[in-house]
Amino acid sequence: MTAVKLAWRNVFRHTRRTVITAAAISVGLSAMILMNSMMNGVDKLASQNIIDYETSHLEIFADGYYREEGVFPLDTIIDNPGLILKKIEQISNVKSVAPRVKFQASISNGIDELPVIGVGVDIKKEKEVFKIVNSVVKGSFLQHEGDVLIGKDLSRDMDLDIGSYLTIITKDRNGTYNAFDLTVSGIINTGHPLFDRNAALISIEQAQELLAIFDGVTELSVRVRDDRNLVRTKERLVQAVGKEYEVYTWRELNAAIFEISGFKRMAQFMIALVVVIIAAVGIINTMLMAVMERIPEIGTLKAMGFNNQGIVKMFVYEGGIIGIFGSLLGCLIGLLLSLYLVHFGIDMSAMFGNADIVYPMKFIIVGEIDYWTVLSVFLFGVFVSVFVTLWPVRKATRLQPVDALRHV
Amino acid sequence: MVETINLYKDYKVGKVLFPALRGVSVKIEAAEFTAIAGPSGSGKTTLLNIIGCLDVPTKGDVLINGTNTNKLSSKEKATLRKNEIGFVFQTFNLIPVLTAYENVEIPLILLDMTQDKKRENIISILEEVGLGEYINRRPNEMSGGQQQRVAIARALVKNPSMVLADEPTANLDSTTAKEILGLMKELNEKHKTTFIFSTHDQLVMDYAQRIIRLRDGKVVADKTKKSEGPGDSS
Ligand SMILES: Nc1ncnc2c1ncn2[C@@H]1O[C@H](COP(=O)(O)OP(=O)(O)OP(=O)(O)O)[C@@H](O)[C@H]1O
Ligand SMILES: [Mg+2]
Numbered sequence: 001m002t003a004v005k006l007a008w009r010n011v012f013r014h015t016r017r018t019v020i021t022a023a024a025i026s027v028g029l030s031a032m033i034l035m036n037s038m039m040n041g042v043d044k045l046a047s048q049n050i051i052d053y054e055t056s057h058l059e060i061f062a063d064g065y066y067r068e069e070g071v072f073p074l075d076t077i078i079d080n081p082g083l084i085l086k087k088i089e090q091i092s093n094v095k096s097v098a099p100r101v102k103f104q105a106s107i108s109n110g111i112d113e114l115p116v117i118g119v120g121v122d123i124k125k126e127k128e129v130f131k132i133v134n135s136v137v138k139g140s141f142l143q144h145e146g147d148v149l150i151g152k153d154l155s156r157d158m159d160l161d162i163g164s165y166l167t168i169i170t171k172d173r174n175g176t177y178n179a180f181d182l183t184v185s186g187i188i189n190t191g192h193p194l195f196d197r198n199a200a201l202i203s204i205e206q207a208q209e210l211l212a213i214f215d216g217v218t219e220l221s222v223r224v225r226d227d228r229n230l231v232r233t234k235e236r237l238v239q240a241v242g243k244e245y246e247v248y249t250w251r252e253l254n255a256a257i258f259e260i261s262g263f264k265r266m267a268q269f270m271i272a273l274v275v276v277i278i279a280a281v282g283i284i285n286t287m288l289m290a291v292m293e294r295i296p297e298i299g300t301l302k303a304m305g306f307n308n309q310g311i312v313k314m315f316v317y318e319g320g321i322i323g324i325f326g327s328l329l330g331c332l333i334g335l336l337l338s339l340y341l342v343h344f345g346i347d348m349s350a351m352f353g354n355a356d357i358v359y360p361m362k363f364i365i366v367g368e369i370d371y372w373t374v375l376s377v378f379l380f381g382v383f384v385s386v387f388v389t390l391w392p393v394r395k396a397t398r399l400q401p402v403d404a405l406r407h408v
Numbered sequence: 409m410v411e412t413i414n415l416y417k418d419y420k421v422g423k424v425l426f427p428a429l430r431g432v433s434v435k436i437e438a439a440e441f442t443a444i445a446g447p448s449g450s451g452k453t454t455l456l457n458i459i460g461c462l463d464v465p466t467k468g469d470v471l472i473n474g475t476n477t478n479k480l481s482s483k484e485k486a487t488l489r490k491n492e493i494g495f496v497f498q499t500f501n502l503i504p505v506l507t508a509y510e511n512v513e514i515p516l517i518l519l520d521m522t523q524d525k526k527r528e529n530i531i532s533i534l535e536e537v538g539l540g541e542y543i544n545r546r547p548n549e550m551s552g553g554q555q556q557r558v559a560i561a562r563a564l565v566k567n568p569s570m571v572l573a574d575e576p577t578a579n580l581d582s583t584t585a586k587e588i589l590g591l592m593k594e595l596n597e598k599h600k601t602t603f604i605f606s607t608h609d610q611l612v613m614d615y616a617q618r619i620i621r622l623r624d625g626k627v628v629a630d631k632t633k634k635s636e637g638p639g640d641s642s
């Protein structure tokens with residue numbers, strides 16, 4: 001028999017109470033873990049979408065081009081990408097480079113007109129850097145001059161199908177309005193709202209003509225072989241291309257999104273805190289009852305020579321055991337729910353409908369488990385359980401042994 | 409050896425002080441088998457609690473084997489109780505979730521002793537109190553007499569220099585009470601442990617070798633028998 005074993009027996013004096021308390025803890029912790037997995041999943045999917053469709057790993061602009069997201073100035077573009085392409089491709093970690101021309105435009109189907117982002121893509125290089133080619137769900141990727149690729153949401157909103165005609169209108173570099181008639185050659189479904197709803201992809205040559213920028217491109221997108229040390233690759237690129245260009249990682253280009261994500265995490269933390277407080281109140285209540293109903297017993301133990309420290313230890317073990325139970329259970333449930341999310345995901349689109357969303361992903365949330373978080377949540381649960389036990393126990397240790405013994 | 413010197417204890421009842429002990433000086437030698445007798449309210453429990461360091465006197469001193477307990481911190485008092493004093497309560501005070509064996513084991517949690525030695529001590533004391541067959545019973549599976557035997561075993565297992573028992577037989581029928589007293593006497597003689605117990609039951613008093621009578625918080629008589637054993641009237 002040890003103090004731990006004694007505590008263990010005491011835990012099972014009121015099995016029901018112990019189970020309820022542990023359950024309260026486990027509900028709190030599993031909610032924390034599930035939320036974390038959802039957040040991670042959301043971030044991972046968003047990152048993947050950004051890399052696969054929007055920016056790739058790194059982007060190179062002409063110096064002064066990049067001011068903020070969604071602004072595409074034509075006065076500071078890369079006028080002659082050929083000058084640096086070779087240098088970029090020679091860097092060992094660089095897998096491929098693709099030029100793009102992005103511009104503000106609107107498209108019209110003859111009845112409605114909608115603003116879009118025009119994306120001129122290099123038909124050959126595009127496939128090596130981005131995954132748009134794989135996301136064509138109807139028709140085919142750009143093949144001829146005059147082809148346009150649009151997202152499935154845009155095709156629905158504007159009632160466009162394969163073979164439909166549309167007009168793309170934009171202001172060229174000189175401020176003159178320019179328009180082309182295009183034929184829809186393919187419809188894409190990327191999961192990235194920008195491309196599914198707001199973009200029109202045309203060949204880079206056509207975009208250059210439309211904007212009167214000759215061989216100019218707005219950006220060079222770089223896919224790397226190993227994305228673990230992008231900052232180093234970025235440094236290499238900066239060295240290679242020189243001061244007339246600027247280089248950004250995909251993360252830097254999407255700082256705003258990850259700021260939102262930081263905010264969400266804050267919200268997640270607050271919710272978790274509330275849940276934990278509820279669980280903590282549960283265990284305080286249980287331990288308070290345990291202490292109160294056992295005050296005469298505490299007196300008996302004191303009579304046998306237990307000092308306050310010994311009494312505190314016994315109850316702390318007891319709270320700890322309940323905490324370990326609850327936390328284990330909570331982590332297990334949280335993990336199982338997260339695993340479900342990882343394998344099946346949940347479709348939140350019904351909840352959000354087609355509301356405009358800032359996040360570069362669809363509302364199908366796929367979980368991503370962070371095992372360090374699970375471990376921290378477990379330790380946190382046990383710590384809180386032990387910590388809050390101290391308070392009720394102090395009440396009992398303040399009594400003289402004789403008063404504890406006489407207590408009814 | 410226990411000595412109380414001019415012990416006073418006042419209880420606060422509402423705004424007034426109620427004197428429960430009014431100058432108690434007694435000296436109890438090692439291995440004595442002493443009863444504290446007296447009518448209800450005379451201060452028996454109060455005296456035993458103060459001797460056992462469960463309560464503090466308002467005035468006066470208690471010396472246990474020469475140590476003045478007034479000078480001890482609550483932690484030091486706990487250590488003194490751990491090593492020197494065993495308690496037996498009127499209401500047995502066993503821990504309900506533990507078996508007889510485990511209840512007896514509790515005081516040993518605090519002591520440095522090998523697991524084997526602990527086991528040996530527990531089994532031997534449980535056999536001495538006649539519960540060799542009952543070591544795995546829980547308190548609610550035992551009679552009052554059996555529970556009090558467990559409590560006595562628990563008090564004695566660490567081999568203390570004294571056992572304090574406040575009305576150990578008050579919740580037992582007279583036959584069982586006699587058995588328990590007989591057992592305590594036997595253990596007192598065998599282990600040379602000082603036993604101090606309180607009672608207002610004449611039958612129980614008859615077992616005592618010495619009877620200290622209290623009334624209204626004062627010692628009114630203190631008699632030591634020449635011959636030992638029950639049956640002698642005092
Ligand atoms: N905690 C307390 N608060 C106030 N008065 C108390 C307290 N404990 C005891 N007393 C009073 O002190 C006196 C002595 O009480 P004590 O319990 O020592 O008597 P006792 O001899 O053990 O009586 P009994 O035979 O009924 O157990 C009694 O009058 C009692 O009412
Ligand atoms: Mg009493």
